Amino acid sequence: MTGIINIICADGQPTLLPPEQVQGLNLRSTGMLNSVQRLFSHHMIQTFGCDYSTSGVTLEALQTKLRSFLELRTADGPRHDTYLVFYSGHTHKGTGAWALAGGESLHLAQLLEWWQEKNAGHCSRLILVLDTENSLPWVKEVRRVEGIYVAVQGAELCLSGGEAEAGDAPRLGDFTSEWVEFNCNPDSDTQWSEKGRTVTAAYSVSKRWSDYTLHLPTGSDVAKHWKTHFPKATYPMVHLSNWCCGLNLFWLCGVCLRCFRRLKLAWFPPTILDIGQGIKLVHS
Numbered sequence: 215m216t217g218i219i220n221i222i223c224a225d226g227q228p229t230l231l232p233p234e235q236v237q238g239l240n241l242r243s244t245g246m247l248n249s250v251q252r253l254f255s256h257h258m259i260q261t262f263g264c265d266y267s268t269s270g271v272t273l274e275a276l277q278t279k280l281r282s283f284l285e286l287r288t289a290d291g292p293r294h295d296t297y298l299v300f301y302s303g304h305t306h307k308g309t310g311a312w313a314l315a316g317g318e319s320l321h322l323a324q325l326l327e328w329w330q331e332k333n334a335g336h337c338s339r340l341i342l343v344l345d346t347e348n349s350l351p352w353v354k355e356v357r358r359v360e361g362i363y364v365a366v367q368g369a370e371l372c373l374s375g376g377e378a379e380a381g382d383a384p385r386l387g388d389f390t391s392e393w394v395e396f397n398c399n400p401d402s403d404t405q406w407s408e409k410g411r412t413v414t415a416a417y418s419v420s421k422r423w424s425d426y427t428l429h430l431p432t433g434s435d436v437a438k439h440w441k442t443h444f445p446k447a448t449y450p451m452v453h454l455s456n457w458c459c460g461l462n463l464f465w466l467c468g469v470c471l472r473c474f475r476r477l478k479l480a481w482f483p484p485t486i487l488d489i490g491q492g493i494k495l496v497h498s
Contacts, residue, residue: 242387243302246345249387249394250300256398257492259298262286270315280325284332284340293338296491302345302386310344310351322352322366330362339363339426341489345390347371350416357480359420365487367393367417367495384412397493406496407485414498417487424475 247266254261262283265271280299287293304313311319329340340363344352349368356366369389392413396404406415487495 242385246302246387246390249390253394253397253493260294272315273318273320276312276314276320277328281328281332284329293333293336296339296341296489298341298343298493300343300345300390302390305344305346305348307348308351310346310348310355312346322355326359326362326364329364333362337363337426339365339423341493341495342366343393344368345386347386353416353418356420357418360422362420363423363426365417365419365423365489365495367415369393370414370416372412372414388413389415393496396496406498408498411498415496417495417497418483419479419487419495421480424479 243266247264250264251261253259263279265276265279283299284297286297301312305311306313306319309319309321311321313319325342326340333340342352342365344366346368349366350370352366353368356364371384371386371388392404393415396402396406483497485497487497489495
């Protein structure tokens, strides 16, 4: 996660923020960091690390960090089922690209290219959670992605002149706080579809998202476990079990059901999408 830097650009010229505003930004960034750590701890998600920066992150450093993260494996060797990346910081209006140090940027296509490279031959999924002012372009773009399992959870800050003047305008970090509370507290009363919300949520998934299933033991995994814990005389039972499972007599029904799930998720996406590991994506 990258924090908000203490320089703003007006007409392309960097301008230092006053100390009290910098302190406020730092407090909000720390609050976001604590919220994300709470989410990971609550759902027992392995934390790879956090990059909190007040001066920006270079594309080279970000690429090194993300590539190392995307190739991470479990202690037993297989890849993880799900990889989650949280980002909050500056973005480019119109494209949603992450604004990095030195005038560089990271586009969704580039991030997905790294993901495909590290996930080749595997069926893991990638979830991007964005608390930025321009996350909707990535939410819309991911709908056209094929061949991989990717989801983008974003948010939109609904600004009005009166709120801005009164100092009550929504800010970065408000969505993270609400979303984490919703995902960690089963008694949360957050209504994402409530009218008049100043922070609205939006998510979208790639075309094949509904095809995803959590990793189950393969025939070789079962055979290896059986040989380790059971007598040799029972080995034929393993081969018989694997043969029966491999028949797949209802493959045509499976194909029809898979197509139905794809169409349903594309045309009638639910307001709350449970990804199956305790975390829910939300839409207002």
